Amino acid sequence: MDVNTKKTLKKCLMVVVLMGGFGYALVPLYDVICDITGLNGKTGVANEQILARQVVDETRRVTVQFDGTVNSDLPWSFRPAKFSMEVIPGKMYTAEYIAQNVASKEVIGQAVPSVAPNEASIYFDKTECFCFTQQLLKPGESKNMPVTFIVRSDLPEGIDVLTLSYTFFNRSNMTADEKTQGSDVHEKI
Amino acid sequence: MGHDSHDHKPKGFVNRWLMTTNHKDIGTLYLVFAFAMFITGGAMAMIIRLELFQPGLQFVEPDFFNQMTTMHALIMVFGAVMPAFVGLANWMIPMMIGAPDMALPRMNNWSFWILPFAFALLGSTLFMDGGAPAGGWTMYPPLVLQGGKNVAYLVFAVHLMGISSIMGAINVIATIMNMRAPNVGYLNMPLFVWTWLITAFLLIAVMPVLAGAVTMLLTDRYFGTSFFNAAGGGDPVLFQHIFWFFGHPEVYIMILPSFGVVSEIIPTFARKPLFGYVSMVYATAGIAFLSFIVWAHHMFSVGMPLGGELYFMYATMMIAVPTGVKIFNWVATMWKGAMTFETPMLFSLAFVVLFTIGGFSGVMMALAPVDLQYHDTYFIVAHFHYVLVPGAIFAIIAAAYYWLPKWSGHMYSERLGKIHFWWSTISVNVLFFPQHFLGLAGMPRRIPDYSTQFAEFNMMSSIGGFAFGLAQVFFIYIVVKTVRGGKKAEANAWGDAKGLEWTVPSPAPHHTFDEFGPVDLKKMAHGEVH
Numbered sequence: 001m002d003v004n005t006k007k008t009l010k011k012c013l014m015v016v017v018l019m020g021g022f023g024y025a026l027v028p029l030y031d032v033i034c035d036i037t038g039l040n041g042k043t044g045v046a047n048e049q050i051l052a053r054q055v056v057d058e059t060r061r062v063t064v065q066f067d068g069t070v071n072s073d074l075p076w077s078f079r080p081a082k083f084s085m086e087v088i089p090g091k092m093y094t095a096e097y098i099a100q101n102v103a104s105k106e107v108i109g110q111a112v113p114s115v116a117p118n119e120a121s122i123y124f125d126k127t128e129c130f131c132f133t134q135q136l137l138k139p140g141e142s143k144n145m146p147v148t149f150i151v152r153s154d155l156p157e158g159i160d161v162l163t164l165s166y167t168f169f170n171r172s173n174m175t176a177d178e179k180t181q182g183s184d185v186h187e188k189i
Numbered sequence: 190m191g192h193d194s195h196d197h198k199p200k201g202f203v204n205r206w207l208m209t210t211n212h213k214d215i216g217t218l219y220l221v222f223a224f225a226m227f228i229t230g231g232a233m234a235m236i237i238r239l240e241l242f243q244p245g246l247q248f249v250e251p252d253f254f255n256q257m258t259t260m261h262a263l264i265m266v267f268g269a270v271m272p273a274f275v276g277l278a279n280w281m282i283p284m285m286i287g288a289p290d291m292a293l294p295r296m297n298n299w300s301f302w303i304l305p306f307a308f309a310l311l312g313s314t315l316f317m318d319g320g321a322p323a324g325g326w327t328m329y330p331p332l333v334l335q336g337g338k339n340v341a342y343l344v345f346a347v348h349l350m351g352i353s354s355i356m357g358a359i360n361v362i363a364t365i366m367n368m369r370a371p372n373v374g375y376l377n378m379p380l381f382v383w384t385w386l387i388t389a390f391l392l393i394a395v396m397p398v399l400a401g402a403v404t405m406l407l408t409d410r411y412f413g414t415s416f417f418n419a420a421g422g423g424d425p426v427l428f429q430h431i432f433w434f435f436g437h438p439e440v441y442i443m444i445l446p447s448f449g450v451v452s453e454i455i456p457t458f459a460r461k462p463l464f465g466y467v468s469m470v471y472a473t474a475g476i477a478f479l480s481f482i483v484w485a486h487h488m489f490s491v492g493m494p495l496g497g498e499l500y501f502m503y504a505t506m507m508i509a510v511p512t513g514v515k516i517f518n519w520v521a522t523m524w525k526g527a528m529t530f531e532t533p534m535l536f537s538l539a540f541v542v543l544f545t546i547g548g549f550s551g552v553m554m555a556l557a558p559v560d561l562q563y564h565d566t567y568f569i570v571a572h573f574h575y576v577l578v579p580g581a582i583f584a585i586i587a588a589a590y591y592w593l594p595k596w597s598g599h600m601y602s603e604r605l606g607k608i609h610f611w612w613s614t615i616s617v618n619v620l621f622f623p624q625h626f627l628g629l630a631g632m633p634r635r636i637p638d639y640s641t642q643f644a645e646f647n648m649m650s651s652i653g654g655f656a657f658g659l660a661q662v663f664f665i666y667i668v669v670k671t672v673r674g675g676k677k678a679e680a681n682a683w684g685d686a687k688g689l690e691w692t693v694p695s696p697a698p699h700h701t702f703d704e705f706g707p708v709d710l711k712k713m714a715h716g717e718v719h
């Protein structure tokens with residue numbers, strides 16, 4: 001192999017390695033872009049500073065709708081206690097979901113929130129949420145799960161309705177059979 | 190393998206084919222392999238069209254149907270089209286630039302022999318519990334991860350295919366950059382060589398990204414990572430971004446070498462130099478660059494901010510500009526030329542016309558608002574089959590007819606070639622044109638059953654499909670017959686074709702351009718250009 005070929009080979013291999021790395025770099029990059037733009041509907045967590053910044057306009061009302069689903073792997077029933085509520089941007093509210101384990105085993109679940117429309121998701125912040133931690137339900141146990149949130153007062157005009165949607169996923173190690181146990185119950189809720 | 194005598198080919202299967210480092214033999218291996226995969230993938234397409242011949246479920250289970258669509262696409266993309274072009278590159282690039290062989294002959298052997306293993310892995314999933322991958326060639330999670338035992342096989346097969354194409358691409362780059370005869374400048378190179386150089390850069394840039402994406406699928410499935418798993422904080426849409434960052438350049442990987450082939454053939458049979466050589470080079474580079482920044486046109490319906498939809502829409506529409514430059518240059522090359530219509534020319538002409546139809550439906554789908562209607566319907570199936578079948582595949586067939594005399598030393602039968610051409614061209618349109626209407630009327634893709642209002646167009650499409658499939662079996666017959674015997678081909682099989690490959694005897698001796706030295710630039714198609 002002559003020197004030039006060797007050089008070309010090295011350069012090409014460098015490109016290959018760099019692009020392999022780039023593929024993986026897209027993962028954090030995507031998260032950053034989503035944080036900035038709200039692209040994937042992920043919601044924020046409220047902190048003191050955000051709460052202090054709120055200017056409440058008592059005349060403004062937006063509707064928050066609630067939606068809850070379980071992933072097909074999770075033998076739970078899960079639904080919002082109330083399907084929607086009127087809120088004033090900048091004020092704090094609490095809503096509740098109700099979850100029940102219909103399997104004959106302990107199951108751990110993790111809820112993942114998402115807000116539609118995407119543009120609104122960066123203005124939706126939670127101070128407390130059952131989605132911050134994993135939830136364990138004993139066989140047959142039913143539990144009320146609260147979420148405390150504000151819709152920030154700088155929510156752009158023109159957004160009147162937001163939908164907060166949770167999907168609950170199974171986080172315990174179960175066999176495929178155990179996971180589908182009680183899946184017929186899902187239809188009833 | 191140091192045999193330096195002239196036409197002394199190694200004896201025995203193992204020495205001649207398994208251990209070969211000769212670019213022509215490896216080219217042949219690639220082409221034969223690609224053809225075998227083309228027939229395999231084609232057989233799967235026949236099963237698909239058989240099931241879709243009538244509404245209702247007749248022949249196969251829905252899950253098997255989905256395995257067929259997935260495997261058909263994977264085999265055609267990675268097993269037929271890409272290896273066929275690597276085969277053409279192996280055969281032609283060294284001869285076109287006055288090089289004795291590829292720059293890295295041993296790696297060349299490896300890059301080919303990996304492929305049969307890759308496809309054995311992939312094919313073995315058909316016989317497993319739970320069957321082959323059925324989530325589509327795009328491998329979107331979470332669907333693809335629910336596929337049973339095949340996930341690991343799918344991922345490793347894709348890894349092997351990726352390694353093979355990366356090695357092939359590096360070889361092409363190293364050959365073109367370092368092995369040109371001393372007086373051959375970049376702007377003397379034939380367009381086939383240029384388009385392949387650019388394709389090779391696309392390959393080394395995006396195949397590693399695909400490898401990364403499927404590795405993430407693998408670890409999500411077996412090692413508890415959550416790249417695409419929402420429960421663990423991941424996002425399935427992320428996969429689509431990574432996949433299409435690979436996927437859109439990939440579709441250009443499959444078409445740029447076709448542009449090169451057609452740019453060689455049309456001047457020969459129009460008996461005029463290629464119009465706008467330099468603009469062709471720039472247009473190819475332009476298309477390659479744009480292909481990196483338009484990927485999300487595959488994701489208009491996934492939920493993007495308005496700005497994103499607009500950006501990807503305009504960027505995609507821009508691709509039509511350099512593509513248009515190419516089409517006009519081909520037409521201008523033929524303008525007032527002394528044209529004759531031998532089979533390679535016919536396939537090239539059909540390429541220009543039918544590829545353009547695919548380009549038009551592409552521009553339609555580039556419009557984000559209307560793509561919401563077209564997305565995941567048969568309209569897009571019609572689009573990509575127009576650019577890939579009478580596009581890429583026709584170019585490969587044209588190349589085979591054009592260079593077969595050089596490879597085999599025999600002329601094919603022009604009469605049989607013309608029959609093959611008309612048979613293919615008519616049937617390919619009967620096959621794919623009605624799918625535009627099906628898509629516009631709302632028939633979804635990747636579905637084994639459909640409602641009765643789609644029945645007529647589906648039946649038409651299936652009939653076209655069977656006819657097209659049969660035509661390619663006929664093509665095997667033509668090729669085998671030509672290799673076995675026939676009219677002896679001259680060194681310059683087409684009389685006055687330009688290009689260094691036509692200065693060596695037909696069939697091309699095992700070793701060509703063995704002495705490194707200047708070549709006669711006047712014999713090159715673009716010898717005068719600098």
Ligand code: HEM
Nearest residue numbers: 440444486487509548551552554555563564565569573576
């Ligand atoms: C002017 C040029 C082109 C434009 C504007 C264009 C545009 C598009 C768009 C917008 C889509 C996505 C449609 C949807 O999912 O709703 C698409 C899909 C596709 N295009 Fe093109 N395209 C062009 C040329 C090509 C070429 C040259 C090829 C390959 C040789 C190609 C192959 C494909 C494939 C394979 C898909 C489908 C991928 C899948 O979802 O399975 N396109 N094209």
Ligand SMILES: [Cu+2]
Nearest residue numbers: 437440486487
């Ligand atoms: Cu694309």
